[in-house]
Amino acid sequence: MDIVYYYDDVLGFCPVKKYLELNDFSCNKRLKLLAEIDQKINFIKENNGKPILPIAKPVHSYGFFEIKTRKNKNIVIRILYFCYMNKIVLLNVFEKPDNYKSNREKKKIIKHYEISQKYLNKFKLNNYYEKYK
Amino acid sequence: MKNINNRKTQKDSMAEARKSKIFKKYSREARERINLGVEIYNARVALNISQQELAKITKTTQKMISNIESANVDVRFSTLNKIKKALNFKAENWARIYSFSLEEKKALSN
Numbered sequence: 001m002d003i004v005y006y007y008d009d010v011l012g013f014c015p016v017k018k019y020l021e022l023n024d025f026s027c028n029k030r031l032k033l034l035a036e037i038d039q040k041i042n043f044i045k046e047n048n049g050k051p052i053l054p055i056a057k058p059v060h061s062y063g064f065f066e067i068k069t070r071k072n073k074n075i076v077i078r079i080l081y082f083c084y085m086n087k088i089v090l091l092n093v094f095e096k097p098d099n100y101k102s103n104r105e106k107k108k109i110i111k112h113y114e115i116s117q118k119y120l121n122k123f124k125l126n127n128y129y130e131k132y133k
Numbered sequence: 134m135k136n137i138n139n140r141k142t143q144k145d146s147m148a149e150a151r152k153s154k155i156f157k158k159y160s161r162e163a164r165e166r167i168n169l170g171v172e173i174y175n176a177r178v179a180l181n182i183s184q185q186e187l188a189k190i191t192k193t194t195q196k197m198i199s200n201i202e203s204a205n206v207d208v209r210f211s212t213l214n215k216i217k218k219a220l221n222f223k224a225e226n227w228a229r230i231y232s233f234s235l236e237e238k239k240a241l242s243n
Contacts, residue, residue: 013143020146034150035159036166040204043167054174054202055167070205098196133148 001045003088003132006119014130015119016079016090033069037079040067041088041132049083056081062117064091074098080116089123090132092116166204168230169213174202176220191215 005014020037022030040055044067051057051065058065064082071077076098080091094112097105123129150156177187184198191198193212200206201216208216217226 017143017145017147021144022146028155030146031150031153031156032159034147035156036163036204038147038150039160039163039167043164052171054170054199055204068203068205070200070203076205133145133151 001049001083001086001088003041003045003090004129005132006089006091006123007128007130008119008122009126009128014090015092017130019093033071037067037069037077040069041079041081041090044081045088049081049088059113062113063120064116071095078112080113082120084124087129089120089129091119091123162207163204164232165230166207168232169208170202170204172222172226172230173198173216173220176222176226177202180220182219187216187219190219 005017007014020034022033025033043055044050044052056065056067059080064080067079067081069077069079074097075095077093078096079093082089082091092112092115094109096109100106100109177184182190184195184202188195188198191212192215197206197212201208201212216222
């Protein structure tokens with residue numbers, strides 16, 4: 001199974017690849033976080049893309065799964081992926097605060113999921129991707 | 134399938150990180166945390182214990198148990214000791230976490 005980044009032709013970049021630049025981190029912290037994300041993605045690959053709990057889980061009402069990684073004390077990074085034609089496609093990523101209560105925050109999260117669903121549908125049509133190296 | 138790798142691509146942070154020696158060290162540590170998290174999760178589910186209950190037994194919080202299972206934190210030795218007791222961890226569990234065979238485990242204990 002190959003791992004690929006979904007490429008958005010409108011944005012002109014891969015959302016997950018762009019996020020992984022992690023510009024707001026020091027070199028060491030960035031490497032540590034990248035290593036953790038990489039190992040989780042590889043763990044999923046070793047399990048043929050299945051969302052193995054507690055590392056990954058299906059997202060209710062959507063056709064993709066999510067991998068969770070903690071960014072800091074209060075924020076979790078959620079990487080959304082799905083499997084298609086023997087590929088693990090890294091669709092999108094967003095940050096979710098631990099304690100969110102406002103409707104605005106909830107709407108923001110739903111918006112991320114909806115955009116990711118659009119990416120998924122688009123990928124099935126145009127198959128644009130970049131290799132995960 | 135259209136691989137667009139020939140197009141002028143953006144910075145590849147993951148590929149760059151792989152060149153670093155410390156990245157390899159962090160990767161090993163992350164893999165052990167993942168194996169530990171999965172092992173704790175499986176043992177807890179097999180015993181039909183909730184995260185809340187395990188937290189109570191081990192005198193920690195549900196959030197901490199969730200973080201350990203999701204491989205998001207470096208667990209303290211004392212906490213790990215309490216968890217392994219509560220979940221009745223055996224040599225097989227440790228063999229899966231550290232990816233060595235039971236034969237190797239026996240050799241180590243001799």
